[in-house]
Amino acid sequence: MPAFEYRALKTDGKVTKGLIEGDSERHVRQLLRDQKLTPMVLKAIDKKPATRHLQPAAGWFAAKMPTADLALATRQLFTLLDAGTPLTQALQSLARQAESKMMQRFLAGLHTRVSEGFSLAAALEKSPYKVGEDFIATIRAGEESGHLDKVLSRLAESIEQRDRLNKKLKTALIYPVLMVVVAILIVLFLMVYVVPKVVGVFDSMQQTLPPLTQGLLAVSDFVQHQWGWLLTGLLSFWLLTKWLLRQPAWRFRWHRLLMRLPGVKRFVIYAATARWARTLGVLIGSGVTVTDALKISVEVMALDPMRQAVQRMVTQVREGNRVSQAMQQAGFFPPLLLNLVQTGEGGGKLDAMLLKGAEHYEQEVENAAATLVSILEPLLIIVMGAVVLTIVLAIMMPIFEMNQMVG
Numbered sequence: 001m002p003a004f005e006y007r008a009l010k011t012d013g014k015v016t017k018g019l020i021e022g023d024s025e026r027h028v029r030q031l032l033r034d035q036k037l038t039p040m041v042l043k044a045i046d047k048k049p050a051t052r053h054l055q056p057a058a059g060w061f062a063a064k065m066p067t068a069d070l071a072l073a074t075r076q077l078f079t080l081l082d083a084g085t086p087l088t089q090a091l092q093s094l095a096r097q098a099e100s101k102m103m104q105r106f107l108a109g110l111h112t113r114v115s116e117g118f119s120l121a122a123a124l125e126k127s128p129y130k131v132g133e134d135f136i137a138t139i140r141a142g143e144e145s146g147h148l149d150k151v152l153s154r155l156a157e158s159i160e161q162r163d164r165l166n167k168k169l170k171t172a173l174i175y176p177v178l179m180v181v182v183a184i185l186i187v188l189f190l191m192v193y194v195v196p197k198v199v200g201v202f203d204s205m206q207q208t209l210p211p212l213t214q215g216l217l218a219v220s221d222f223v224q225h226q227w228g229w230l231l232t233g234l235l236s237f238w239l240l241t242k243w244l245l246r247q248p249a250w251r252f253r254w255h256r257l258l259m260r261l262p263g264v265k266r267f268v269i270y271a272a273t274a275r276w277a278r279t280l281g282v283l284i285g286s287g288v289t290v291t292d293a294l295k296i297s298v299e300v301m302a303l304d305p306m307r308q309a310v311q312r313m314v315t316q317v318r319e320g321n322r323v324s325q326a327m328q329q330a331g332f333f334p335p336l337l338l339n340l341v342q343t344g345e346g347g348g349k350l351d352a353m354l355l356k357g358a359e360h361y362e363q364e365v366e367n368a369a370a371t372l373v374s375i376l377e378p379l380l381i382i383v384m385g386a387v388v389l390t391i392v393l394a395i396m397m398p399i400f401e402m403n404q405m406v407g
Helices: 027-035 066-083 087-097 101-115 119-126 132-145 150-203 211-225 227-245 250-259 265-285 289-300 304-318 323-330 335-347 349-407
Strands: 002-010 015-021 038-044
Touching: 002 027, 027 038, 027 323, 038 101, 066 087, 066 101, 087 101, 101 119, 101 289, 119 132, 119 335, 132 150, 150 211, 150 265, 211 349, 227 250, 227 323, 250 304, 265 289, 265 304, 265 349, 289 304, 304 323, 323 335, 335 349
Parallel strands: none
Antiparallel strands: 002 015, 002 038
C-alpha cells in the first residue's frame, strides 16, 4: 500500500503529523477519522519526483541519503531483523521513528514496495533517493544468500567507519578554514575602513604618496566602489570551476594533478584506496563474485585516473588474471595493500585482507590529514602576517617621509 504524509487536527485542537498507509487518499482520510483525527493535508510519498537517476555529473541537485542517516538506519534494520522482526514490519517501524523527513520518506517508500512483493534491493533501486550501487549490490547478495541480517551488520560497520573518517577529516579542516575566513574579514575591514581614513589625511598636505601606498589606495577604492563586480567575478570563477570539473577531460587533469602534488598525493591516494578496499572487501565477503565486486567498486573511486585503472582491472580479472596482478599493473596501489591482497588470494581470505588493508589506510589518511593541517597552519599565519605587514607599511611610509621633511 502507498504511504502518505499527513497533518491533522486532534479533538483538542492541536495539530499532529506523521505517516500512514492506505489503498487511496480516501481510504487514508477514513483511517484518520477512525482515529478521531481531522485530516488537513495529505501527500502521497510515491508521487514525489524521482531524482535518483541524476548523477553528480548530470544534475546540480541529486537526492542522496546522508551517510550518517544511512548508517544509523542500516544498523537499526540489522538489530530488528536479528531479533526476528519481519522485514516489512521492521521498515514500517523505522519509518515511523525516523527523525528527518527525508529518512521517513525513504523508509516508507521501501516499506511500500517490499509490501508489494519487491525485494529490498529492488525497492532500493526504485527509490527516488540515491544510496550507491555498492550498497544495493551488498543487500542483493545478502538476500540471495539468505543472510541479509549478517550482511546488514557488515554493511553498517562499513558505512559507520566511512562516516567516522569523514567527520574526522572535517574536524581537522575546521581550524584552517576558520583562519582563512578571519584573515579575509580582517583584510576587508582594513581596506574598507582603516586605510582610506588614515591615508586620506595626507591628501590635504599635497604630499606625493609612495607607490606602495598608492597601490593600496587603488585596491581599497576598487573594493569599496566595485565590490559588486568583485563578487560577480568570484561567483563566475566558482561556477566556471564547477562546470569544468564536470567535464571528463578537465576533471581527469585536475585529479591527475592532485595525485602528483607533494603532500597532497599521499592523502588523496590513501583516501581513495581505503574506501575502495573496504567496499570491495564487504562485497566479496557478502557473496558477490570478484569480477562483479570490482565492477561495482568502480563507483566509489572519486579520482578519475584510479577509476579508469579499476575499470581496466575488471577486464584483466575477467580474462583470468589475479586481483593482485591487476593491482600491480594499475601502478598506484600502495605496496602493503598489494602484499595483503596477494596473501589473501593465496589463503582464500581476500575479503578479510582487503578489510585489514582498509583499516590500515584509513588510519594513514587520518595521519596524513593531521600532517597536512600542521603544514597549512603556519603557512596561513605567514601569509596573513605578510598581507597585514604590507598594509601597515603602506600606511606608515607616508608618515616616515613626512617626519623626514619636517626634520
